[in-house]
Amino acid sequence: MLGANIILLSLAALVAADCNLPEELKNEIASYATTIDLIITAATNGSFKGVTYNELAKFVDRFGGRKVGSKSLEDSIDYMLNLSLAYDLQNVHGEEVEIPVWERGSESAVLIEPRTKDIRMLGLIYSVATPVEGILAEVLVVKSFDELKERAAEANGKIVVFNEDFISYGETGQYRGYGAIEAAKVGAVATLIKSVSPFSPANPHTGILAYDDSITPIPAACIASNDANMLQRMQERGDTIKILLKMEAKMLPNQISRNAVAELKGNINPEKVVIVSGHIDSVDVGDGAMDDGGGVFISWAAAALLNSLGLKPRRTIRAIYWTAEEAGGVGLTAYQQVHEDEIENFNFVMDTDVGTFTPLGIEYEAGENGGCILQEIMKLLTSINATQARSVEMGLWPETPTASLYNANEQYFWYHHSPQDTMDIEDTNALDKCTAVWSSVAYILADLSVDFPKD
Template sequence: MKNYTHVSLTALFTMALLGCQPTSSSVQKKPELVINNSQDAIISQQLAQKALNSNVAYDIVESLTVEVGPRLAGTDKDIMAVDWAMEKLWLMGFDKVYKESVQVPAWSRGHASASIIAPYDQPLVITALGGSVATPIKGIQAPIVRFESLEELTLASPGRIEGKIVFIDHKTERHKDGNGYGVTVGGRSKGAVEAAKKGAVAIVIRSIGTNHDRMAHTGMMRYEEDVPKIPAAAMSIPDAELINDMLKRDPNIVMSLNMTSENLGIATSYNVIAEVTGSSKPDEIVLIGAHLDSWDEGTGAIDDGAGVAIVTAAAKLIQDLPQKPARTVRVVLYAAEEVGLVGGKAYAAQHADELDKHYIAAESDFGAGPIYQIDFNVAPSSFSQAQHQVSAMTLFGVALGTNDASGGPDVSMMPGLGVPVASLKQDGTDYFDYHHTPNDTLDKIDPKALAQNVAAYVQFAYMMAQSEIDLRPLASSK
């Protein structure tokens, strides 16, 4: 009991520093919750305590953002990030460090500018959406037509749209779990196709974000074969509000848009991988991942430098144990997540023959806010056992959640391939203030919250590496 008392007090102190409210399981265990008190669980608590007292994760993300910075897939900076990761992981002493090539789309942002030229003369702050084509050299000058959402655009008649610039004005709501993003992001990814089908000459969306800074949020968009490719951009949220105020005065608003973005074909990047070799089941894998690439506007600190730091620091703590866990802990730093989960899909294809040996996978890709809950996606018959296995995480303020986890973007295809996953859910209340903007910089990371993430990931990874639970009994019995 002495061990648990010490850890519980530490957890409460840590949560107070992070501004979190302690859960009931942090102060007084719920009657139905029996915390795992095995030797493995005690070791996991000791690892978590080391994580809370360590600056390793912050040092990693500082190094990445300062020494490499923005690292758009398919660019020289992307390869610089790969070289940085290979050297960093070797110097940290992992048992294995290697990389696997991935073919990725290459694209140049170029220059983007826009303004309202009638009936009011006002400049706008915009940015090209990833993958967009350019405007003609002299730009585009056309009336705008506003839609509340992608759905409204889809239902509109072509007569309203032909020859115009579509403006999707869908506001993103702020939520702790970030689910407002899922509601609005379709306008970014699919809007150009739907607008072009109806004769639009370009599309500009309200940024998919929750901030009120005058900077635009980029992000990937998609074209379809046999549909004309039109330029696609995002404008800052204050500029979207400015246009709304103009439309109240005059419905005939004319925009000038000029973009020089360019698709550059296919380039080679790499998934970078490090391993802590398991002691008795080395061919079985606990995967913890993040993506190494970033957009090119900020320095990629929260998206996803933080994730790179969290999973790497967690694995380093396990690497330094005097006795390695049973299973191999594999860190995967994925390539080209931002441009379509390219590294995640490539990993699943390249490792198809060993996916049955992947015990569980999880990815950190939601900034550096404190982890407040762990969800699983395992066989229903194993769910309560999996929760009990990691129940000591509740002593550090992490609640036991549901069995409907996605695992994170680059591992989201894993459940469909039979691999169990977990989601260590972070507080993303302010994540979409900075997401895909020039404001994604190191100062947005709270070192204490980052350390709390490492504590959660190291407990999860270690306990899964030691687990005796069959997380997919149906798959294993085939």
């Protein structure tokens, strides 16, 4: 910490109403201004200008998509460990995790009636296969789970197409997540789900689904918006619609992957930890540049940049590149289990998986007192206009305050889990600013004289 007085106070004394933080704490946070300016300058106009983008591009160009269970993923993990070593980070190592491996295999959906047309599709992660000869069935299109219930009598033996409207990832994602269960409940033989995206003509978007042990699983895939809308129109015209769906999807034996770890050791309380993280795996389509290459690289860059500036915070900053997030948060869950005894020392978790577009600040789940501290910290990011701290529900770390990047990601779901997730979505200046935010927040949180309140 540069130029700040060490202020010893109990954060239990903080009253968060209207953020009446003690003047001493406010002054302590304000005293980081010079250091934060140094960090921001290095990230956006100094030694790290362009580094995040260029290193991410090298990584993405070299490995492309990093599917769970692929050699590409494991090679990319080795690469990140080496890159972390090359920037003199410490305690660089992988931690093994057992991962489930799903393989898409060959797959196709062909409209047979009322005319022949290839339907662009992507099997959903964890979907079961069709029989080798495929499933040829009539189609029932519904706009919602409610409509499916109303038309349950029509669904038996059919391929149910969900042509839901996009509301939000959380709400609309229910169809991808649970569509196969709900369709199977009413006797459907397979389901095709409009991609969870506000706009995706000709570009299906994949992702994981859930099955229910009590219901026989049926094959499930996502289709592009234009085909879902076309099927809807055909049904409304009274056409008989038939589709031949073929999917070879299957589970392979579990494998071992790794969460990758690299640290900037704390110089006073090294056992206390601020985590900066993103996930290194990606779905098997696209290059995983946005989801979540950007999150990995701003986390790597935060540790590497602070280290390169010789900034040694009080606590340890631990960069973690999670594995198998796209398999259902497998790497993170395993880490929490293995590190259960250490969790009390996890002062704060910064984990971002929402794009690295122009940053606006951070989103947090940190309680009232914590929120006040974060808001005070973000005031130091004025020069890059990333001063916002907004409270959201994240739910990944029930015992630890967490933050994610808050960024101008309005188009995130245009590209998410699709072949369009490429370096073309990333921008070097935006990435520099994201690195500036991530480094600045991590540094102050790791260096504050008081532990972050866990209320």
